[in-house]
Amino acid sequence: MYVILILTGIIPLSYLLGSIPWGLILTRTLASKNITAEGSNNIGATNVRRIAGSKLGGLTLFCDMTKGALPVYMAGGLAAANSLPGEIFTIIAALSAFAGHLYPIYLKFRNGGKGVATGAGCFMILSPMACIVSILVFILVICVTNRASAGSLAGAAILPVSVWMSSGSTVLTLGAAIMTVFIFYRHSDNIRRLLAGTEPVIWKKQGMTEKRD
Template identity: 35%
Template sequence: MIAAYLLGSIPFALIIGKLVKGIDIREHGSRNMGATNALRVLGIKWGIIVFALDMLKAGLIIGLFRFNIIPYSEYDLVHPLVYGVCAILGHLFPVFAKFHGGKGVACTAGIILVYQPLLFFISLCLFIIIVAITKFVSLGSLISAFACLIFAVILPNQKKLGSPMFTSGRFDLWLIGFLCTVTIIIVISHRHNIKRLLSKTESKITDREKLL
């Protein structure tokens, strides 16, 4: 779990900001080390790269179990998704960046992509639609997080849908528990965004930012 936390702590937004523009991204834009702030400060290309790397560092952990690089049995006391939560916490509170990190969306997306691809693509489509219509990345992230949890509950037998570490029964309780946990984390990490959305002062992704 410590290794998962340390992997999640790798501050790709900070590293790329210093390599590309010689800046500390924590001193620019929203001062957040997530992909959205990287997009605003560094441009769309580097924002996408930061998002992909943040997905990778968390998804890699689940991938090690999925492809049996690290053996996993349903009788193990610690489920792979627990390591995923540790990686997300590392991203939120990175030891390598004075415990000031991102908001956990990209890491969560990486974990879901590897663990249950169908849920990932449903949530991704919903996220794209919401952001395209409203221009609010935060709103897209929040709604997608809740939608992912809802679909995890209402979809038919997830074993048939390809959940690689599914054990038995109609529901993957580990997945649902994980999604409940990360949804709470995402809501808390977006608490200031929620206040700005309610007061109609939240920043939008503008056409200019899309072209940077």
């Protein structure tokens, strides 16, 4: 019963933190733009960068990672203080925050992000080495392809493998795999454009026009 009571606090709190639409808040406050009505219409850092510039995109990235890391950190502390299974509590908090970012209650479950930054924030606490490996893969693929979606998909794909290799935890690996599946699902349109060769690039050459992501 005690465990259930704690979970009934962790799950909604983590979800509500994950639901905070930092991309929308920052662009409305600092750039007078409605990110849900421009570009790809989602609140993620990539769309913010495209619509409001790199500085706000970077700030959104930081905030989205933080809203993934904070619930996991708090759940871990709560589990340790009460001698409860830390991995289970932290992965539940992580998945709840991740779900909040994808389907934010504050936006009526629409216009959520694609989960990459929030998922990275979660695993920066859960499995730092695995997260670093995924980030390095993300950066490498972006440098090679000049496409943010390709880097995101590659980083997400390697995450469950790197989590398993660095921690050996079935619980964390399963959590990483669930996130990877949803990240790929949220990138369905990007995958189709990548296969068709029409996915927009990050850095444009002179005279090129940026297509919608």
